[in-house]
Amino acid sequence: MSDEDPNWRVWLAAAQDGDARAYARLLAAALPWLRRRARARWPGSSAADIEDIVQETLLALHQNRHLYDPDRPAQPFLFGIMKLRGADVRRHRQRHSGRETAIDDISPDAGALMTRDTQEQDADQHRVMDALAGLGARDRQVLEMLKLRELSLKEAEAETGLSISALKVASFRAMQRLKQALKGGSDEN
Amino acid sequence: MKTEDLIAQLAQNAKPVRRALPPGALTARWLLVTLPVLAVMVLVMGPRPHLLALLMQPRFATAEILAAATTVISAYAAFCAGRPDEPGWKLLMPVAAFLLWLAELGRQCFVLAVQTNGAALELHADWICVPAIAITALMPAVAMVWLLRRSAKFRTTHACLCGAMAAAAAAELALPLFHAADTMMMVLVWQMGSVALFTMLGALAARLGLTALHA
Numbered sequence: 317m318s319d320e321d322p323n324w325r326v327w328l329a330a331a332q333d334g335d336a337r338a339y340a341r342l343l344a345a346a347l348p349w350l351r352r353r354a355r356a357r358w359p360g361s362s363a364a365d366i367e368d369i370v371q372e373t374l375l376a377l378h379q380n381r382h383l384y385d386p387d388r389p390a391q392p393f394l395f396g397i398m399k400l401r402g403a404d405v406r407r408h409r410q411r412h413s414g415r416e417t418a419i420d421d422i423s424p425d426a427g428a429l430m431t432r433d434t435q436e437q438d439a440d441q442h443r444v445m446d447a448l449a450g451l452g453a454r455d456r457q458v459l460e461m462l463k464l465r466e467l468s469l470k471e472a473e474a475e476t477g478l479s480i481s482a483l484k485v486a487s488f489r490a491m492q493r494l495k496q497a498l499k500g501g502s503d504e505n
Numbered sequence: 506m507k508t509e510d511l512i513a514q515l516a517q518n519a520k521p522v523r524r525a526l527p528p529g530a531l532t533a534r535w536l537l538v539t540l541p542v543l544a545v546m547v548l549v550m551g552p553r554p555h556l557l558a559l560l561m562q563p564r565f566a567t568a569e570i571l572a573a574a575t576t577v578i579s580a581y582a583a584f585c586a587g588r589p590d591e592p593g594w595k596l597l598m599p600v601a602a603f604l605l606w607l608a609e610l611g612r613q614c615f616v617l618a619v620q621t622n623g624a625a626l627e628l629h630a631d632w633i634c635v636p637a638i639a640i641t642a643l644m645p646a647v648a649m650v651w652l653l654r655r656s657a658k659f660r661t662t663h664a665c666l667c668g669a670m671a672a673a674a675a676a677e678l679a680l681p682l683f684h685a686a687d688t689m690m691m692v693l694v695w696q697m698g699s700v701a702l703f704t705m706l707g708a709l710a711a712r713l714g715l716t717a718l719h720a
Contacts, residue, residue: 385524
């Protein structure tokens with residue numbers, strides 16, 4: 317850091333006094349230097365991360381330029397800000413990376429996107445209930461007795477007054493209509 | 506946002522700023538507030554009898570000098586902590602000073618224990634040390650937070666820890682001038698324990714205070 321351009325401390329001191337042109341010169345001159353130093357300090361970081369660190373450094377410099385002592389060189393001041401802010405940025409990234417998953421490369425039906433163990437089962441149940449609601453009252457009654465409550469044909473006969481053969485025919489037809497309704501529902505999706 | 510655009514925006518907002526005082530000047534200002542507070546505290550609580558003679562004793566004087574050194578070094582480190590261009594080793598100076606001070610008290614305790622056949626190791630409750638340290642350190646701690654408000658923009662937690670240690674060490678510098686501990690073990694456990702306790706709690710309070718001032 318001994319090869320510092322002597323203009324840097326002049327520009328930074330002028331920036332403290334509100335000289336916008338000197339400030340712009342300093343920031344423009346410091347930008348490639350900061351990028352180079354950031355890449356050297358954090359060689360494993362992506363280009364986007366390096367740019368984030370440089371931007372955070374520039375913002376922190378702007379907010380804390382009153383801390384600069386014009387009797388001292390400017391580069392250690394800038395590098396000190398970058399070290400501290402860069403560490404903050406990286407710490408923040410690491411803290412959040414454990415809770416983040418990149419979903420661009422995951423297919424929509426992948427298990428990684430499940431938020432609950434019963435998610436698929438719940439979705440299937442919901443579809444069946446929707447299809448049932450679309451059937452006639454007789455079909456719903458027959459399916460509910462024979463398929464959901466799992467009554468025997470004799471018990472269903474006693475409850476509805478229909479004959480066993482009529483119940484078998486009604487159950488077969490209700491199942492056909494339910495399958496049709498489910499098929500229609502999936503076609504729509 | 507592109508970095509070049511950010512630079513253009515920052516340059517447009519280059520308003521004049523008031524330069525922060527360097528750490529040495531801030532330390533001097535803090536001492537200007539703290540030393541009169543300590544003097545008033547000693548006068549209010551009543552100085553110990555034969556205080557001048559006591560200060561001439563090498564054992565007592567050494568402990569006081571080390572307390573004063575820890576106070577000044579910790580305050581200086583607190584004001585350095587917020588500066589990005591100050592090296593990290595300066596933040597460790599208070600730890601070294603405190604350990605040296607503690608080691609000297611430990612050495613004195615050991616020597617006295619040998620000389621008095623263990624009497625210096627006697628320990629009993631001396632609750633007065635805790636509020637005495639807290640009350641004496643309160644004003645220096647408030648002054649520290651006030652002076653840190655513009656300079657502790659980086660490594661704020663370090664600044665608060667060093668600042669709280671400076672205030673606690675200042676209180677411990679004054680405490681032996683108005684309160685006599687019965688044994689050296691009492692000094693080590695109650696007085697230095699109070700310093701450690703105030704440093705921890707004071708740092709926490711200072712962190713909250715600075716956050717409120719920065720908001």
